[in-house]
Amino acid sequence: MSQQQPSISSVLNQTTANQVAHNRLKLASISKTIVLCGRQNISLRGHRDNFTDIERDTAGLHNHGNFMALLNFRLDAGDVVLRDHLSKASRIATYTSSVIQNQLMDILSKQVRQHIIDIVEVAKWFCITADEVTDVSNKEILSLVVWYCEPDSLLPREDLVGFFQCNEGITVQQLANMILTHLQSFDLDLFYLRGQAYDGAGNMSGSIRVVVKSLALTSVRNMMNIVRKVYFFEAHLKRQRKLEDVISDTQPSSTFNKLKDLCRTRWVQRLDAFTIFSSLYQSVLACFESIYLDGPALWSNDSITDANTLRHAITITDFISSFVITKSSLQYLHSLTANLQGSSTDIIHAVKEIETITSTIQNIRDNIDTYHDEWFTEIKEVCDTAGTVPSTPRTCARQAHCSNTPASSPSEHYLHTISIPLIDHLLFELKSRFSSHQPVALLSLCIVPSAMLVLPVPEFLTHSFQLADKYKDDLLSPNSFA
Template sequence: MVRTGFLLHELDKLPGYHGNDGYYKYCVLFQPKNTQLNNAVLVHRPFTNLQKAKGKEGVLDQHEKHVYHKYAVCDYKTAKESSVNPEHHVDAMLSNEWKELYKKNLEILKSVIDAIVFCGKQNITLRGRRDDRSSSNSNTGNFLSILNLLATHDPVLKCHHESGKRENQINISESFIDFVNLDRTTGEAIADAILKSLTDNGYTYQNLRGQGYDGASAMSSSRTGINGRIMQVAPYAIYSHCQSHLLNLSIASSCKLPAVQNMIGSLNGVFLFFSNSPKCQSLFEKVLDQSDDYKGNEKKLLSLCKTRWVERHDCFNTFHELYIPTVTTLEVIFSPHEFTDIIGNEDWSWDSDTRTKARGLFSTMKSFEFVTAFYATKQTLYAIRPIAVKLQRSDLDCYEAYNMVDSTISEIKDLRDSLDTKFSQWFAESSKLTEAVGGSVARPHTAQRQIHRSNAPAQTTEEYFRINLAAPLVDHLLSEMDTRFNHESRTAATLFEVIPKLILENHDLKNLAEKLLYWENDLPSPLSLTDELNHWKKSFFYSGPVADKSYRMYKAVQSRHLPQHL
């Protein structure tokens, strides 16, 4: 009989098979966790029939093929190595590693805190001017600039700073290949030009593993577009639509509501009125300087960017901040005699066309329908802004991006569920702003048959705008986000399931292996994929914090000396 109470250095003295009562010592010592194997021969009960021991169908040979036996042998070797060389034990290595990491991070944290405290004492901002902090050519702000300066005299901080820059860019390179003049812009012509260019430059297009274009049919169509034609010769070149572009399309489509479209058109008209006239802008700044209520730093309205909706949200914020001074300036232009306290004895004469435009824009900005559409759109798109900013980053992890998309969709759903309460707050703020510029809170005139705006019946003004404006806007945005970012359209999302954090939660690795066999030709050992996934998962059971981003898996593979294709 194999004894279970013994020291690790006695393992070699125990036979794998002993007398007429046979046990495998590895499987006895490191028994499988599967409760269905509680009565397994050679593990929980002895093997006694020697006639069935050897041969192709022999019990011993069959037992050695079981996965739990292979795991037990691996665990035995690991335990033996840890006993002979305790300094190589995972716990010991992790303990020392964590101590060094703690010491290093403490030094880095002190520098970070010093930079923050310095900015606070000097009353200067932390942030920079760009959304994308990965560019070394942009002004990244006071905080990061101070850290960069400290890093020049602090080796630990410098190493941390440089490794952070490299972490997200591991194994990724981007190179310009060719510039091709196109006689035609059909999907077939562009696809042929791409494949010819790749061949001429020495690339094998069968090795393509991805394509990225916008959503135009000539580009994205799986039948006649570039996407479909290239996949006919390179079946693994999976098409992926730019996620930031998808977000812009979702927002643009949801803003086709007539009231919202009219508001955006008027907003752009106000911007152009001041932007195209230095004289109007000069008067605007004079009004701001003499305003006792305005305490902000903005002096100009922002344009509505046609491609980046994060810029549009900045426009909404600036416009909201400057709303009352803007209305005041428009009124000064067409009624200067009523504002001698602002213009004094200066000659601010205007031509009739400018006065007429100013009066029209003034009337629009006093309209409660315009104010409500503006405020409701601004608040609805507020949930989109964080992801709109982050999707512009060049170093964004794909898995992280999809998680942010899901989080944003969930936030919009929460907004829709609580819209009655939320819109009451929006309505109150819109009413306050309208009254501040001399307008009146009222719903527009409704006709029995209306084609240019929503006309659902309502008992109150608040109910009218909630039903005809806010609810359709949020519903349309949610529908667009759900449709464009559905899980079926997520390119190669199966690969995310091998991220350590996710694979630890996966209880069906066989199914995962079957899905990953889509890339069978890229795998060095497709038949052993399930075993490798099991090995990969098991290596994280007791390893402490695990990687939760796709780009961090590279280091995890290196640290465990695992095959690079895992």
Template sequence: MERQTSEEVQKNITRVKASITIARLLALQGVAFRGHDETEESSNRGNFIEFLQLLADHNEEIGRVALDKAPPYAKYISHEIQKQILHVLAKKVRNHIFEEVGNYKYSIIVDEASDESSHEQMAIVLRFVDANGLIQERFFDIVHVENTTSKTLYTAIRSILSFYKFPIQNLRGQGYDGASNMRGEWNGLQALFLKDSPQAYYVHCMAHRLQLSLVAAAKEVYWVHEFFRNLSFIITAVTGSCKRQDQLEAAEAAKIAIQLAAGEIETGKGANQVSTLQRPCDTRWSSHLRSISNLIKLYGSTCKVLENITKDGCSSNAKWDATSALERMKSFDFIFILFLMKEILSTTDILSQALQRKSQDIFNAMILVESTKKLLNEFRDKEWDSLLAKVVGFCKQYDIEVPDLSAPFFRGRSIRKRDVTNEHHYHYDVFNAAIDVQMTELGSRFNDRVVELLKLSSSLNPRDGFKTFDIDAICKLAREYYPLDFSDDDIDTLKFQLKMFQVNIPNYPSLEKLSSIADLCKELASTRLGKEYSLIDRLIRLLLTLPVSTATGERAFSAMKIVKNRLRNKMNDDFLADSLVIFIERMIAKNFRLDDILSDFVDLKERRVLFK
């Protein structure tokens, strides 16, 4: 009896190990576990069972005990077993993140969105600086919330932090979008957390601020708003079917072939690739610029496809849509704003891309904002003539009528008539207005108390041999913005450390080559100077903890949507959340030993007893 019991236990362990291996593989790859029909008669029983069958076919030990060789009460392949394995994996990931954060100060980055089942989900990301001085952002959890009021979100986030034993007093930053329930000064989510931790400064996502500036330009200026509406209509009309996509690619390939034969363009590896049109999306960074750039590049081919649809369209609606789209494309108004927005978005795209980098530090972010405003202002004052020349030249190339710029402007009944010329309209009502809205939005959205904190932090920037190093400004930063982390005695000691650090900079050549506060933090950690200048190191880490540079919440939900599209089967929120944690933190999960996971799986309280 003892031998039989021992053999049965070993078989159970083998089955559980096989199930854990398959579950971990599928979670890391972000693919669906279950099949539509998992009965034995089905030709495709889903990824989990099919992978387990493959493993059993190539491993004799597993093949002797798994699937049909296992007793009905101990197969360990049920949906409940799969969920519990994922719970164990997710628990290990979260415990690893907790150990990484330790006693360091951290920030929370939160965003919410509805999933495919129309349930409101909230993603939580933790940002901190680790022992090596590196900025880390860890996707931590997805929580279902009944509504998106500030109190509901606050309660949910607070319960998560408490459950996983993250001290609320160590919270030093909050990163949300600009919705009123998030940024409200009195009852917003950021205000509720400020009552618990007065130094948990709210930073509206920098990349999101910029995106709101671009969207505001489209909405505030009527002509720009109308342009983007027409742009979406045109792209939809051309890319509405695979057949039209093929026609567009064929037309572009034929054009490239003609240009190559005429010697107008050069050949080379990666050159002359056939691209396609892309729909603009307000929440997808740089999508507007790509849409506009691709349309300019494919303008001739797009017109040709629309002309073909007007002649040979399969339905009247398709013909009318193509006719309307072609008419809008061949108007001077559309071409003018097409080139105008390309210049504006190209100018702001560098800032948009930089603000999305996780390693972008606060000082460089503010420099880029000011540089972008300066470039926009120079474009407004000096580039009108060059832009107009580009537009006129493009119109002549494609036989588009150019209006007499000295003639009176007239545009239908919906727009109030004024005694202005066409040149005045395009120059002041469109060109200047679009740029002015951008400038105003950039100025207003990057001008608050937190931005003042970021500006003060520039005194710690090591660029150009610590050119901006200012001891008084650094002490003011610590005293006014982090009074809980720096006592009066600490401020005095900090001032002494800063003086000593400034004197010793020439003795450390590696410090003079640094270009950002993030680099300085890594250098202090690697050279162990952080121990000698402990208060300087503490202040730098607090600054880097602020979520100033990234739309992590949006990125988290982008990842969530990718996985959701692959996990198209019925599952509860816990199953989805645990799968996501494993999927996003895959590099951490890969280091977990199978035996550790097995031991936790066996010890689950809610699990029925597996072994005697």
């Protein structure tokens, strides 16, 4: 009796399985190339990387992108499967198009994300950081990062779990709903969420900000934009050299020879930028005037126009008043911001300063007339340097974009439009950002070894007891702290 032949269905199944396995081998080389680009932070696409352009470029004159170059490198290194695939596959089945690249990247990103989520679920407790920014295509993108401790090593980690487009909007509620939706889609138990941070996501942090008249702080916002633009010296070597020459002539004893950028993220650098700008104000004015007077013979039209525009902008009373009052108000926060951006021990010291600084700002608010008089004295001195007579902005019956507060003098005008609103704003920010539970959470840094070594024993025990009481439901043996 002849041997029984396999059924048609089993033959077809085996053929399909072989084809699937062979296709996976083809995709393996392509996927590994994409993973390599991702690990090394290398962009994939080129100026002309479609199949037609590559076929036409027989002389190899064009750059077809890193992805295609790395595939060619694999071919030269002896990748037989990839060579066989690219030589025999039809033009619509090479799996190297931008569409396939995006699909593979999406699949790979989901695998990486799931791997991270699996570790977070084992670690149990986690924190999140969200940041909303606008990308180069002018789309609002939300980045989401999870913080956790590795279950085995107990080392802290922070991992990006994705970039998500804000299709529904960027209001506080919309961003909050978006974050919750994604966390729930990851199957993360929000019961174990122990911390949130919104790094630069102004709308999220703004949900607890003071509700003040936007017009009251318009002058401060405009002033900061102008100071940021004055940083134009740094972008051109010739302008910077001119500023240094003017400083050596007008302020030879100055310890500064360049301006500092008004950094959006590092507040210590921002406060330092105010100090340096105030110190070099006379030289900056002289430099702008010199560039304008030198004219086209030495400077480009852009340099002349910018210098004249900025010279006018930094000499008006509204700018000078906003700058002096803001600089004087923020100087009380310098030590706090420096410590909060420092080591664990510095942050612990900063927590102790919060109450003191809040009391100081409150005292300024209670005696705002006295402090404002001191600030306005400095304003008049700066106006004398700029050759400006202190004055108030022009007002009209109905004002939409500027403050129209009635005042009998420039001092009274800027008291009500800048000093009082700014101090109120600082007070509310301090009280809202450092509410009762946040200082206790920050004191958890006392258990960092470097901090434990320098803290007095009674202080360390006090902080430990506070932490144990705050997180007693999370501790395995909370009574051990008793």
